[in-house]
Amino acid sequence: xxxxxxxxxxxxxxxxxxxxxxxxxxxxxxxxxxxxxxxxxxxxxxxxxxxxxxxxxxxxxxxxxxxxxxxxxxxxxxxxxxxxxxxxxxxxxxxxxxxxxxxxxxxxxxxxxxxxxxxxxxxxxxxxxxxxxxxxxxxxxxxxxxxxxxxxxxxxxxxxxxxxxxxxxxxxxxxxxxxxxxxxxxxxxxxxxxxxxxxxxxxxxxxxxxxxxxxxxxxxxxxxxxxxxxxxxxxxxxxxxxxxxxxxxxxxxxxxxxxxxxxxxxxxxxxxxxxxxxxxxxxxxxxxxxxxxxxxxxxxxxxxxxxxxxxxxxxxxxxxxxxxxxxxxxxxxxxxxxxxxxxxxxxxxxxxxxxxxxxxxxxxxxxxxxxxxxxxxxxxxxxxxxxxxxxxxxxxxxxxxxxxxxxxxxxxxxxxxxxxxxxxxxxxxxxxxxxxxxxxxxxxxxxxxxxxxxxxxxxxxxxxxxxxxxxxxxxxxxxxxxxxxxxxxxx
Numbered sequence: 484x485x486x487x488x489x490x491x492x493x494x495x496x497x498x499x500x501x502x503x504x505x506x507x508x509x510x511x512x513x514x515x516x517x518x519x520x521x522x523x524x525x526x527x528x529x530x531x532x533x534x535x536x537x538x539x540x541x542x543x544x545x546x547x548x549x550x551x552x553x554x555x556x557x558x559x560x561x562x563x564x565x566x567x568x569x570x571x572x573x574x575x576x577x578x579x580x581x582x583x584x585x586x587x588x589x590x591x592x593x594x595x596x597x598x599x600x601x602x603x604x605x606x607x608x609x610x611x612x613x614x615x616x617x618x619x620x621x622x623x624x625x626x627x628x629x630x631x632x633x634x635x636x637x638x639x640x641x642x643x644x645x646x647x648x649x650x651x652x653x654x655x656x657x658x659x660x661x662x663x664x665x666x667x668x669x670x671x672x673x674x675x676x677x678x679x680x681x682x683x684x685x686x687x688x689x690x691x692x693x694x695x696x697x698x699x700x701x702x703x704x705x706x707x708x709x710x711x712x713x714x715x716x717x718x719x720x721x722x723x724x725x726x727x728x729x730x731x732x733x734x735x736x737x738x739x740x741x742x743x744x745x746x747x748x749x750x751x752x753x754x755x756x757x758x759x760x761x762x763x764x765x766x767x768x769x770x771x772x773x774x775x776x777x778x779x780x781x782x783x784x785x786x787x788x789x790x791x792x793x794x795x796x797x798x799x800x801x802x803x804x805x806x807x808x809x810x811x812x813x814x815x816x817x818x819x820x821x822x823x824x825x826x827x828x829x830x831x832x833x834x835x836x837x838x839x840x841x842x843x844x845x846x847x848x849x850x851x852x853x854x855x856x857x858x859x860x861x862x863x864x865x866x867x868x869x870x871x872x873x874x875x876x877x878x879x880x881x882x883x884x885x886x887x888x889x890x891x892x893x894x895x896x897x898x899x900x901x902x903x904x905x906x907x908x909x910x911x912x913x914x915x916x917x918x919x920x921x922x923x924x925x926x927x928x929x930x931x932x933x934x935x936x937x938x939x940x941x942x943x944x945x946x947x948x949x950x951x952x953x954x955x956x957x958x959x960x961x962x963x964x965x966x967x968x969x970x971x972x973x974x
Contacts (some may be wrong), residue, residue, distance in 0.1 A: 515577035806879025
């Protein structure tokens, strides 16, 4: 009888826990939806009012049941009532929107009092979404503005000093990210050389480096994606493997993978081309089309890679799924491609992720055997044409959302005749065509070290956007090296 009572208590606790997580997910989505709506509509618009009403009802219910309702932003994560908010690829844009708003206003906590009124909540959300704050002391500026509006039952706390230091030390963080990027290339080069000499390879070091990449992506994803514009033609495989590692981790983050899973995915992407150690350089760098025999040798790099990884002395530190990725990253979604399995009917998720990142970085890099180098947006369009055949359609949608309509590192021309480089894409649907850009020429075409501008900025007199993208350009025709602008940020 006691055993039955104990089981009932456990089941009840589990049921309670599931209900709580469901409520947290709901309030997270409602808050982000209200913010997004506030960016599009006026405060008295019926669509916005409906969103606020839904959020208000949910907060009131939580206050009644839990006696508290508060969002916290710390260590690059969002929490609600001390429980970390989890997200997947469907809600990643909501997470990014909320975390960006907390960051720009240096807010650590937003709490709601039991006496909260719907009108008060509507005012707060609208201001939280749209008000511009001073660069110096943005928290104090925002807090003063909402108090002036008579918002009394929503309280704010400043971001934790540790997280604030991370935000203030943006320049140092970029320097550190650049250091990790080049250290990863050097580490992989050493790994290849040690493998050739049959010396022990340090997998623990690999894991630490990939963990550093995961941490830097959590802090500044846009800058890390920007670093993948670095293309070293002489050390293609090393540079390419590091780029694919970064893109794969960014991709996995959007799919809601946990930190340990991101680490495993990153390590798998890092070693996906290790089998090319076995391929003669004259085949890897051959100009023009490979012969049938050369193609057969090239395709064996997937098997050779698995053989090398299995023989590592520190194999216990290698994620098992690294073997799948090394073997499968050239398999198509429709199971064509290579290697050809007997009765193969499933491709590992990590393999699908790495395949997309591998393809994207490959076709946007100059190679001896490829006449055309695709621009970032052209590469994405090419991938979309292969949806359902070469690439998994569901995952490709997430990848396309990550890369953006105008991918980070794309050179564009504005209606003002200025040129700029995309430095950060927007997750909000209403602003997909309005990313942040670094100005690199003036209206007369003179090269400048311009500022980074937000294309959502409007002229207060005309209430029209100050700049609008006309089209993307080929940086080679303008003698512009995209990677230089990202490296310059880390000086």
